[in-house]
Amino acid sequence: MADLATFLAYPVSLLTIGGIYAVMCLGLNVQWGFTGLFNAGIAGFFAVGAYTSAILTTPAHPDYLGGFALPVPVGLVAAMLTSGVVAVFIGWLTLTLRSDYLAIATIGIAEILRLIVKNEDWLTNGPRGIPGIPRPFEGLSPFQNNLAFLLLVLAIVAVIYVAMQRGLNSPWGRVMRAIRENELSARAAGKNIMARRLEAFVLGSMIMGLGGALMAHSIRFIGPEATEPLLVTFLVWVMLIAGGSGNNRGAILGPMLIWAIWSLTELVTRQLPSDWALRSAYIRVFLIGLALQIILQRFSRGILAERPPEPVPLDDADREGPGKGGSVG
Amino acid sequence: MLEFVNFYLIPGIVLGSIYALGAIGVSLIFGILRFAHFAHGDMMTLGAYVALPLVVGLGFTVYAALPVAMAGVVLMAILIDRLFYRPLRDRPTIIVLVASFGVALMLRAAIQFAWGPHSHVYEKGFRKPIVVEGLRIAERHIWIVLLSVALVVALHLFLTRTKTGKAMRALSDDPDLARITGINTERIVAWTWVLGGGLAGAAGVFLGMDTQITTLIGWNMLLPVFAAAILGGIGKPYGAIAGGLVIGIAEELSAYPWIGTTPLLDPTYKSAVAFAIMVAMLLWRPSGLFKGRVY
Numbered sequence: 179m180a181d182l183a184t185f186l187a188y189p190v191s192l193l194t195i196g197g198i199y200a201v202m203c204l205g206l207n208v209q210w211g212f213t214g215l216f217n218a219g220i221a222g223f224f225a226v227g228a229y230t231s232a233i234l235t236t237p238a239h240p241d242y243l244g245g246f247a248l249p250v251p252v253g254l255v256a257a258m259l260t261s262g263v264v265a266v267f268i269g270w271l272t273l274t275l276r277s278d279y280l281a282i283a284t285i286g287i288a289e290i291l292r293l294i295v296k297n298e299d300w301l302t303n304g305p306r307g308i309p310g311i312p313r314p315f316e317g318l319s320p321f322q323n324n325l326a327f328l329l330l331v332l333a334i335v336a337v338i339y340v341a342m343q344r345g346l347n348s349p350w351g352r353v354m355r356a357i358r359e360n361e362l363s364a365r366a367a368g369k370n371i372m373a374r375r376l377e378a379f380v381l382g383s384m385i386m387g388l389g390g391a392l393m394a395h396s397i398r399f400i401g402p403e404a405t406e407p408l409l410v411t412f413l414v415w416v417m418l419i420a421g422g423s424g425n426n427r428g429a430i431l432g433p434m435l436i437w438a439i440w441s442l443t444e445l446v447t448r449q450l451p452s453d454w455a456l457r458s459a460y461i462r463v464f465l466i467g468l469a470l471q472i473i474l475q476r477f478s479r480g481i482l483a484e485r486p487p488e489p490v491p492l493d494d495a496d497r498e499g500p501g502k503g504g505s506v507g
Numbered sequence: 508m509l510e511f512v513n514f515y516l517i518p519g520i521v522l523g524s525i526y527a528l529g530a531i532g533v534s535l536i537f538g539i540l541r542f543a544h545f546a547h548g549d550m551m552t553l554g555a556y557v558a559l560p561l562v563v564g565l566g567f568t569v570y571a572a573l574p575v576a577m578a579g580v581v582l583m584a585i586l587i588d589r590l591f592y593r594p595l596r597d598r599p600t601i602i603v604l605v606a607s608f609g610v611a612l613m614l615r616a617a618i619q620f621a622w623g624p625h626s627h628v629y630e631k632g633f634r635k636p637i638v639v640e641g642l643r644i645a646e647r648h649i650w651i652v653l654l655s656v657a658l659v660v661a662l663h664l665f666l667t668r669t670k671t672g673k674a675m676r677a678l679s680d681d682p683d684l685a686r687i688t689g690i691n692t693e694r695i696v697a698w699t700w701v702l703g704g705g706l707a708g709a710a711g712v713f714l715g716m717d718t719q720i721t722t723l724i725g726w727n728m729l730l731p732v733f734a735a736a737i738l739g740g741i742g743k744p745y746g747a748i749a750g751g752l753v754i755g756i757a758e759e760l761s762a763y764p765w766i767g768t769t770p771l772l773d774p775t776y777k778s779a780v781a782f783a784i785m786v787a788m789l790l791w792r793p794s795g796l797f798k799g800r801v802y
Contacts, residue, residue, distance in 0.1 A: 216601055218545070218608065271786055275793055277601050278543040282733045283789070285545075286782040289730050297775045407726075412612055415605065460620040467613035474606055475594045 183321040190324050192441060197331035198392045199433035202410075203418045204338045204426065205385030211424035211484070212351060213378040214358035215273075216281040220386055221410035222288030225295055226264055227257035227387025228394040228404060232308045233301075235395075242303040250314045254391050261387025262380050264291075269379040273372060280379075288407065296402045307401025311394050331392060335430060338385060342426045354378055355424075355486075413440070416470050422480025431482060440466070509641045515763045516756070521648045521717060523755025524655035528710035529728055530735035530747035531662065532703030538679035538742030539699045542600040545607040546587070547707055547732060549614040552725030554580045554711030556618050559720060562629045569629050569716055570650065577708040583614075584704030585697060593693075611726070619722050626721040651713045658709055659748055662702065666744065671698050679742045730778050731758065734785035740795025749796060754781050 202220065209215040217223075231253030238245025264287065272283040295302050302308065315326040345351050353374055356364040365371055394400040404410070413436065421432020440462070447458040473480065529551060536544045557579035558572035567575075591610055595603045636645040666672035671694075677685040678695050686692060714724050735754045739746025761772040761780045772780065788795065 214601070216604060271789055275789065278537070278604060279737075279789060279793075281545070281601075281604060282543055282730075282737070283786070286730050286734075286778075286785065289727075290776075290779050290782055293776055293778065297773070412608070415608065419605070456624070457620055460616040463616035464613050464620070467609040467616065470609040471591050471606060471613075474602060474609075475591075478598075478602075 187321065187324070190321075190328050192438060193434075194324070194328045194331050194396055195393075195441070196434040196437040197328070197335050198389055198396060199414060199417055199437050200335050200430045201331070201338060201392060202386050202389035202414045203421065203429040203433045204335070204342055205382040205389065206414055206418050207382075207423060207426060207429040208342065208345075208378050208385070209382035210418065211429065212346060212354040212358065213375060214277065215375060215379050215382075216277045217284045217379070217382070218281045218411060219268075219284030219286075219288030219291075220414050221405045221407050222284070222291040223261045223264065223383045223386040224390035224393070224410045225288075225291050225405040226261045227390030228400045229295065229302055229308070229390075230260045230387070231257040231391035232311045232394045232400045235312050236308060236310055239303075241306075242299065242308065243301050244308070250312060250395060253395075254388060257387045257391035258384040261390070262384040265380040265383030266376070269376045273375045273379060285407075288405075288411070292402065292405045295405055302402075305402055307399055307404075308394075309399050311398045311400065313395050313398065327396060331396075334388070334392070339426055339430060346426065350374075350377075413437075413466070416466055416473075418480075419470065420473055420480055422482035422484060424484030425480070425482045428480050428482035428484075432480065435481075436466075511763060513641075513643045515759050517644060517648060519756035519759030520752065521651050521755070522759060523752035524652050525710050525713045525717070525751075526728070526731050526735045526755045527748040527751025528655055528658065528706040528713070529732035530739065530751045531659075531744045532706045533732055534736040534739065534741055534744055534747040535675070535679070535699050536703050537736065539675065539696065540592070540600070540603070542603045542607065543733065544703070545604060545729070546611040546614060547703070548725035548727070548729035549611045549618075550580050550584060550704060550707040550725065551711035551714060551728055552618055552722060553583060553614060554708030555715035555720045555724060556622055556711075557708070558712045558715065559622070559627055559629070563627070569647075569712065570654075573654070573709060573712050576712050577705040580708030580711070581701050581704040584700040584707075588696065588700050593696075615722055615726065622722070624722065626719045627715075628719050629715055647716050651716060654709070655713070658706060662706070662744065665702070671695070675699065727778070730785075731755070731781035734781040734788075737785050737793075738788050738795055740797035743795065743797040746795055746797030754784060757781075757784060 209217050234246045234248045235253040236244045237247050272280045353369050417433040417436045422428025554576045558576040561567040561572040591606050636643045674690045731754050735750035739750030758777040758780045762770040762774045765771045
């Protein structure tokens with residue numbers, strides 16, 4: 179049993195982190211894949227979720243806010259709520275404008291959240307971060323706990339996948355795609371563009387917040403490095419675009435694949451002398467950036483291309499057409 | 508009063524000049540290529556690092572290294588456009604934005620690979636500022652502002668006196684009309700990168716002169732520079748200058764003890780000022796002060 183545990187430890191952790199990235203990718207897929215909203219501040223929503231759950235579930239500490247010691251599921255739900263509130267604010271400000279403004283506003287809020295995380299010691303313990311974040315299933319042995327946590331992550335991925343798949347194939351999902359493809363004609367068909375966009379943005383951000391919370395519980399620690407735009411925002415973008423934006427299965431496959439490449443190459447570079455280990459970290463970032471360019475130019479549909487929702491019999495479409503969108507504009 | 512001018516207003520004008528140089532590029536690129544250029548900050552970083560070996564290694568003065576740094580960034584900008592942005596020209600512009608996000612990290616990774624993660628300075632030691640009747644100005648601050656003004660005047664002459672400059676403004680104002688008058692779009696795009704890249708390179712060198720050079724200096728400029736471009740009105744280079752100055756001065760003045768003796772806003776939250784101004788502008792007047800375009 180012990181041998182099996184050592185043997186499986188790495189794949190289990192690989193799948194767990196990959197699964198958490200899949201949660202974030204599914205969130206980004208609602209925003210970018212379905213609706214065409216560019217979120218450059220994934221790290222911000224990730225941080226809000228991670229710190230919310232960390233603060234609510236850890237025992238009291240003299241240096242920073244805490245001591246609520248609430249159960250982990252409460253932390254996860256609260257993480258989704260706080261990320262959602264931030265998203266409502268940003269979305270309300272920028273969703274009427276072109277997507278570039280949303281990109282700029284999201285990167286702005288992410289930078290400010292990063293400053294808050296770094297500087298507000300009373301809240302987040304500043305650069306030292308919050309240690310000792312509990313995991314669910316604490317009673318089990320370390321390996322069983324890791325396994326149970328993996329199953330929890332995979333279950334969450336599955337639930338989000340099913341929900342998103344249903345959403346995509348529902349009238350709601352079709353309106354989203356319509357807005358992305360041709361905003362004017364969607365508006366002419368009486369769809370409420372602003373409301374649908376806000377829904378997609380808030381929903382996606384809540385899922386990202388959940389991803390952040392899961393990451394905090396997974397590694398039992400959250401510090402300001404975790405909000406570094408590179409490791410969160412950029413990696414999630416590459417994962418989704420590689421997997422196939424607009425395709426929920428792609429939003430799961432992409433992160434699993436890219437995370438496997440990312441951490442296996444780290445295993446290799448860690449063997450190098452320390453000077454070269456540091457340098458090869460930069461080469462890895464450069465290559466991931468280059469991979470993104472190649473995918474954008476040559477394989478823009480990703481590994482799993484987006485598939486249009488299943489066609490709806492005509493009379494069905496008629497019935498739900500006019501009623502769905504609500505008031506114009 | 509003198510303390511206010513010396514430690515808040517003057518640094519604000521210096522910072523504002525640097526922001527303005529970056530914001531002009533962002534605004535021009537947005538106006539002509541229609542996307543928010545996320546790699547602009549890292550192009551500034553590149554400018555600072557191109558000058559670094561010339562100053563530290565070969566003993567150039569910073570001012571002699573400045574044109575080299577600008578030229579280096581121009582070449583890199585044109586190369587990046589050819590390799591990564593041009594192939595995406597007929598795709599939705601948001602795709603180019605995604606590509607520029609990737610370029611930003613590639614640039615930073617390349618700089619970190621070549622120069623390492625440590626911070627650098629052009630000139631070690633402390634130079635005495637010039638003091639006139641209690642007014643203290645560091646020599647480098649005078650140069651930063653003067654050279655920025657010179658660059659802006661040169662830009663103004665280019666945009667108003669040359670055929671290329673006029674074509675550039677025409678393309679920004681009305682692309683379809685500009686095209687049917689026979690303007691060669693790709694040539695104008697290349698010139699956009701010459702101007703945007705050159706100014707970004709200069710801004711990076713000035714930033715390096717003012718503080719220290721790290722691989723994140725440019726990235727941290729991105730938010731205030733975008734805020735300045737939006738404040739001035741997208742596609743309006745003169746608006747970007749005003750926007751840059753307003754944001755720079757507002758950021759520095761936010762740390763002045765307006766009420767009581769403590770800074771009004773902790774200096775670590777300077778970039779929140781830029782964000783707040785940007786948000787207010789987006790709500791109140793998205794076209795910016797100079798009636799730019801809302802996309």
